[in-house]
Amino acid sequence: MRALVSSVYLFLYAPIVLVVLFSFNAGRNASEFTGFSTAWYGKALGNTFLVSALQNSLMIAFTSAALAAVFGTMAALGMERLGIRTRAVFDALFAAAIVVPGVVIGIATLVALVAVFSFVNPALATIWPGDHPPQLGLGYGSIIAAHGLFSMALVAMIVKARIASLGRDIVEASSDLYATPLTTFRLIVLPQILPSILAGFLLAFTFSFDDFIIAFFVAGSKTTLPIYVFASIRRGVTPEINAIATLVLVASLLLILTARLLMREKKSKSGE
Amino acid sequence: MRKAMKTKRNLVTAALVAPAAAWLTVFLVLPFIAMLVFAFGERAPEGGYQAAFTFAQFANLPTRAAAFWNTLLLAPAGALLCLLVAYPVAYYLALKANPRFRLILVSLVVVPFWTSLLVRTYAWMYILGSRGIPHLLAMIGIEDVRLLNTPGAVLLGIVYGYLPLMIMPIYVSLEKLDRRLLEASADLGAKPVSSFFGVTLPLSLPGVMTGVALVTILLLGEYLIPQLLGGGKVFFIGNALVDLFLQSRNWPFGSAIAVTLVAVVVIVLMVAMRIAWKVAGTRQVDLV
Numbered sequence: 063m064r065a066l067v068s069s070v071y072l073f074l075y076a077p078i079v080l081v082v083l084f085s086f087n088a089g090r091n092a093s094e095f096t097g098f099s100t101a102w103y104g105k106a107l108g109n110t111f112l113v114s115a116l117q118n119s120l121m122i123a124f125t126s127a128a129l130a131a132v133f134g135t136m137a138a139l140g141m142e143r144l145g146i147r148t149r150a151v152f153d154a155l156f157a158a159a160i161v162v163p164g165v166v167i168g169i170a171t172l173v174a175l176v177a178v179f180s181f182v183n184p185a186l187a188t189i190w191p192g193d194h195p196p197q198l199g200l201g202y203g204s205i206i207a208a209h210g211l212f213s214m215a216l217v218a219m220i221v222k223a224r225i226a227s228l229g230r231d232i233v234e235a236s237s238d239l240y241a242t243p244l245t246t247f248r249l250i251v252l253p254q255i256l257p258s259i260l261a262g263f264l265l266a267f268t269f270s271f272d273d274f275i276i277a278f279f280v281a282g283s284k285t286t287l288p289i290y291v292f293a294s295i296r297r298g299v300t301p302e303i304n305a306i307a308t309l310v311l312v313a314s315l316l317l318i319l320t321a322r323l324l325m326r327e328k329k330s331k332s333g334e
Numbered sequence: 335m336r337k338a339m340k341t342k343r344n345l346v347t348a349a350l351v352a353p354a355a356a357w358l359t360v361f362l363v364l365p366f367i368a369m370l371v372f373a374f375g376e377r378a379p380e381g382g383y384q385a386a387f388t389f390a391q392f393a394n395l396p397t398r399a400a401a402f403w404n405t406l407l408l409a410p411a412g413a414l415l416c417l418l419v420a421y422p423v424a425y426y427l428a429l430k431a432n433p434r435f436r437l438i439l440v441s442l443v444v445v446p447f448w449t450s451l452l453v454r455t456y457a458w459m460y461i462l463g464s465r466g467i468p469h470l471l472a473m474i475g476i477e478d479v480r481l482l483n484t485p486g487a488v489l490l491g492i493v494y495g496y497l498p499l500m501i502m503p504i505y506v507s508l509e510k511l512d513r514r515l516l517e518a519s520a521d522l523g524a525k526p527v528s529s530f531f532g533v534t535l536p537l538s539l540p541g542v543m544t545g546v547a548l549v550t551i552l553l554l555g556e557y558l559i560p561q562l563l564g565g566g567k568v569f570f571i572g573n574a575l576v577d578l579f580l581q582s583r584n585w586p587f588g589s590a591i592a593v594t595l596v597a598v599v600v601i602v603l604m605v606a607m608r609i610a611w612k613v614a615g616t617r618q619v620d621l622v
Contacts (some may be wrong), residue, residue, distance in 0.1 A: 063422065063425075063426055063430065064426070066422050066423075066426075067422065067423050067426045067427075070419060070422075070423050070497075071443075073443065073448070073494070073497075074443070074446050074494075074497065074498075077454060077457030077458055077460075077461060077494070078446065078449075078453075078454065078457060080457060080460065080461065081453065081456075081457045081460065084460075087398055102478075132353075133353040133354050134354065135359065135473070136350045136351070136354065136355035137350065137351050137353070137355075139346075139350050140346075140347050140349075140351035141348025141351060142349060143343070143346075143347040144351065152351070152354075152355075152358075155358045155363070156360060157456065157596070158362065159358070159362055160525065161550075161551060161599075161603075162555075163552070163554060163555020163556075163572070163595070163599065164555060164557075165571075165572040165575050165576070165592070165595075166369075166555060166575075166592050166595060166596055167362075167365075168604075169369065169575060169579060169588065169589070169592050170362075170365030170366050170368065170369045170592070171361060171365050172579065173365060173368045173369050173383075173589060174361075174364055174365035174368040174369075175365075176382070176383075177368050185537050207357075207360075207361050208361060210357060210361070211358070211361045211362055213355060214354055214357055214358075216355065264457075267595060268448065270453070272449070272451070274451075274452050274558060275557050275558070275572070278576070278580070279576075279579065288450070288452050291452060291453070291456075291552050292452060292558075295456050295459065299456070299459060299460055299463070303456075306432065306543075307450075307453040307456065307457075310449075310453055311449050311450065311453055314448065314449045314450055315445065315448075315449055318445065318448040318449070319445075321388045322441070329538045
């Protein structure tokens with residue numbers, strides 16, 4: 063049994079280790095290790111297409127995760143005060159945002175946005191005073207909007223779980239002592255849910271940063287890091303791609319570990 | 335006075351949920367309605383969508399039957415294969431592992447799932463490609479082995495990619511298992527094997543169901559694994575959709591396929607929940 067389990071761990075990690083190892087390969091060959099070198103990292107970071115894709119990904123992930131953290135937390139706080147039916151509708155929609163395959167979310171967003179653009183752009187052109195009316199199109203905005211959807215659902219779910227485990231008595235004590243609702247929120251509720259909000263933010267950031275399929279549909283002419291990596295892989299595996307892949311792995315790993323740590327702190331504090 | 339306070343409270347609540355509600359409406363509900371409308375439309379001559387009301391797109395579905403068959407066969411097959419590998423691991427983690435290392439071992443299972451599926455799948459292109467295992471096999475005299483771009487490679491990628499997601503729910507249900515039941519079973523003279531089949535396995539079925547349902551549902555919309563490891567030969571519905579939307583720009587047909595895919599997902603979800611209620615005797619199934 064132990065041998066079996068060990069081999070599963072080997073199965074899980076061997077491919078990852080291999081990619082990391084070969085990112086340090088001196089040679090171009092993908093099948094034999096010809097010496098240690100960090101040259102491919104230099105090459106990757108000197109690649110302007112790659113760097114701009116990375117910047118796009120970071121900007122999109124940060125914006126959609128930040129929006130999600132704010133609006134998702136607000137929704138989690140508000141949902142508790144809603145009637146059972148309205149709350150159930152919210153729960154179902156949030157669940158759908160997570161469970162519906164990314165391919166479908168991407169397509170639905172694309173189809174809807176293009177339909178909206180085809181109405182708005184001509185209308186804009188007729189009322190625009192100048193010669194060059196702004197054209198709405200796919201790009202950063204559409205990726206952020208689509209990523210914001212599942213990110214918001216993620217944050218709302220995590221924060222909601224935390225709120226459910228909060229002690230009502232402290233909140234009641236606070237208002238008995240004549241604190242305004244806002245003061246109670248600022249001094250009692252917020253400090254307790256903050257780690258969950260941060261964890262939600264980091265998870266959302268990672269999801270957005272790693273997402274390929276939704277961005278593939280709604281990115282228009284913009285390139286994110288996964289789109290760039292995907293396109294390069296199709297042209298052939300190179301050590302440079304291994305270097306990028308390693309950087310992507312390390313980045314998502316760090317974010318995830320931080321998020322997990324924040325969620326664990328929440329558990330130990332609530333005495334679970 | 336009372337009424338004024340209540341109105342104020344309602345306003346605050348509305349303000350809190352308004353942004354998320356707007357987001358869900360504009361970027362989830364409306365897009366689905368739009369997609370449904372598109373599915374009954376026609377392809378414009380230059381690609382894209384043209385208003386119409388026709389069932390032609392749905393009648394056309396059989397032209398993509400291969401993608402549907404691959405998905406409907408390989409997604410559940412991949413999920414079951416995943417289960418076969420995952421169960422012993424979950425069992426070991428929950429019941430046999432040293433409690434001191436349990437948390438670390440469990441985290442080590444989860445970590446890969448949270449890292450880029452694109453990168454992890456591409457690692458297998460590397461291993462299965464002509465310079466990987468076939469290269470090594472050629473050195474010992476076994477020539478011309480093709481691993482990449484086969485259904486087997488896609489299944490391997492599926493098991494690899496989704497294994498953590500299968501292990502976790504089974505682990506959780508096994509961890510909750512009351513050890514006293516196993517002791518009682520042993521006291522009553524049951525051999526370990528019959529204890530396993532009589533006690534452990536039935537009590538872990540909710541976790542098994544959750545894992546199989548989760549993985550199957552996610553696989554129904556899979557794109558990357560068939561694309562990278564199937565090399566365009568083992569097409570899933572997801573690949574057909576990308577092809578229809580981004581290459582041939584046949585949006586109405588693509589929408590019809592997407593609508594059908596969502597219907598399949600909903601059916602699978604409902605069947606899974608129905609079975610789960612039956613085996614678990616409870617209506618509590620955590621799918622998210």
